[in-house]
Amino acid sequence: MPFEGIRQNRSLQVLLGLVFGIAFGFLLQRGGVTLYDVIIGQLLLSDFTVVKVMLSAILVGMIGVHAMKTADLVRLHVRAGSVGSTVIGGLIFGVGFAVLGYCPGTAAGALGSGALDAAVGMAGIVIGAGIFARLYPALEGAVLNRGKFPAETIPQLFGVSPAPVAGAVAAMIVVVLALLAFMGL
Amino acid sequence: MFEWLFSATWSPVVVGAGIGVLIWMTFLLSDRPLGVSTAYAKTAGMVEKAISRENVKSMPYYRQVTPEVDWQWTIIIGVIAGGFISAYLSGTFALSAVPPLFAATFGTDTLLRFSVALAGGIIMGIGARWAGGCTSGHGISGTLQLSLASWVAVVCFFAGGILAAGLLFGFGFL
Numbered sequence: 001m002p003f004e005g006i007r008q009n010r011s012l013q014v015l016l017g018l019v020f021g022i023a024f025g026f027l028l029q030r031g032g033v034t035l036y037d038v039i040i041g042q043l044l045l046s047d048f049t050v051v052k053v054m055l056s057a058i059l060v061g062m063i064g065v066h067a068m069k070t071a072d073l074v075r076l077h078v079r080a081g082s083v084g085s086t087v088i089g090g091l092i093f094g095v096g097f098a099v100l101g102y103c104p105g106t107a108a109g110a111l112g113s114g115a116l117d118a119a120v121g122m123a124g125i126v127i128g129a130g131i132f133a134r135l136y137p138a139l140e141g142a143v144l145n146r147g148k149f150p151a152e153t154i155p156q157l158f159g160v161s162p163a164p165v166a167g168a169v170a171a172m173i174v175v176v177l178a179l180l181a182f183m184g185l
Numbered sequence: 186m187f188e189w190l191f192s193a194t195w196s197p198v199v200v201g202a203g204i205g206v207l208i209w210m211t212f213l214l215s216d217r218p219l220g221v222s223t224a225y226a227k228t229a230g231m232v233e234k235a236i237s238r239e240n241v242k243s244m245p246y247y248r249q250v251t252p253e254v255d256w257q258w259t260i261i262i263g264v265i266a267g268g269f270i271s272a273y274l275s276g277t278f279a280l281s282a283v284p285p286l287f288a289a290t291f292g293t294d295t296l297l298r299f300s301v302a303l304a305g306g307i308i309m310g311i312g313a314r315w316a317g318g319c320t321s322g323h324g325i326s327g328t329l330q331l332s333l334a335s336w337v338a339v340v341c342f343f344a345g346g347i348l349a350a351g352l353l354f355g356f357g358f359l
Contacts, residue, residue: 003216016256017215017255018260018266021221021259021260021264021266021267022264023263024267026271027203027271028200029268029272030200031194031201040286043346043349044357045347045357046357054325054339056199056200057208059202059205060204061329065330077217077330078327079334081317085315088316091341092311092312094344094346097305097320098345098346098350099309103320104222104225104319104320105321108268109271117282117283117284117298121305121309124305124307124308124309125225125306128306128307128310128314129229133233133244136314149337151333162331
């Protein structure tokens with residue numbers, strides 16, 4: 001695969017992580033999604049900024065990543081989930097999302113724009129991750145592997161190639177974005 | 186010509202498209218999806234390591250998520266810096282402790298807001314590692330790869346979030 005030299009260069013990758021992070025933080029802040037009021041507004045279904053940013057990112061990212069995959073420039077990075085891991089963990093995350101009012105990425109961008117409560121939240125996320133690491137051996141045996149999903153990707157689940165699924169998802173996203181604009185949300 | 190660089194907000198759809206292009210670059214140049222919650226687990230591992238090096242070696246989770254400074258860790262430092270650069274350029278940088286919506290609902294007590302943020306962060310940290318990703322890793326990078334787990338995860342993030350926010354602030358949309 002091309003770019004393998006860059007990908008294997010450890011010190012360059014550490015620098016690239018920083019550069020990508022700066023671009024991500026800049027975009028999150030400029031999009032308004034580093035604001036507590038905007039994130040809680042989304043969860044209260046009164047402000048759709050977060051959904052608009054996410055859907056637009058998924059649309060553009062999906063087309064590019066799948067085109068590059070077809071051209072053998074990139075490989076996908078997906079893992080099979082499970083009810084015990086994805087559903088339970090996702091619901092716990094959602095509760096934290098509403099209580100903190102930021103997510104792991106937007107909290108960092110919020111701290112950069114001066115929100116001190118986001119810094120406290122980030123310390124909390126570190127503590128939570130540490131608690132999970134300590135619970136991990138027990139959880140792995142008891143919960144995380146319960147109800148494994150039958151496929152890694154949606155195309156695999158339906159036994160089709162990615163292109164028609166990507167097309168359907170793209171159409172769905174365009175309709176939802178148009179609908180939000182039409183409704184003035 | 187460069188007014189856009191200093192304007193306070195960009196259209197959410199433009200920002201999302203920018204994030205999409207950014208993810209093309211992370212796949213192409215780093216062979217990775219864009220995700221930030223691993224950085225928090227690595228930081229937790231670094232703290233554990235500072236307390237007891239032996240202890241960390243014996244913990245299976247830190248064999249998967251190695252507590253070291255690498256791409257997945259520097260990204261979070263970048264996000265803080267990027268947020269600052271954006272806020273500084275647009276003139277919106279301001280130190281704050283209690284967000285307006287929180288203050289309007291629960292009052293302006295800084296200690297209360299910090300306690301709630303700490304509790305929320307702890308719940309979120311557990312949930313993010315439990316689900317194997319967050320709003321960026323699952324919510325954007327995973328869903329755009331059409332990962333089944335990521336689409337289930339993002340539905341659960343919002344289901345849990347909408348329910349909890351409704352309980353805290355009242356279900357205004359009902």
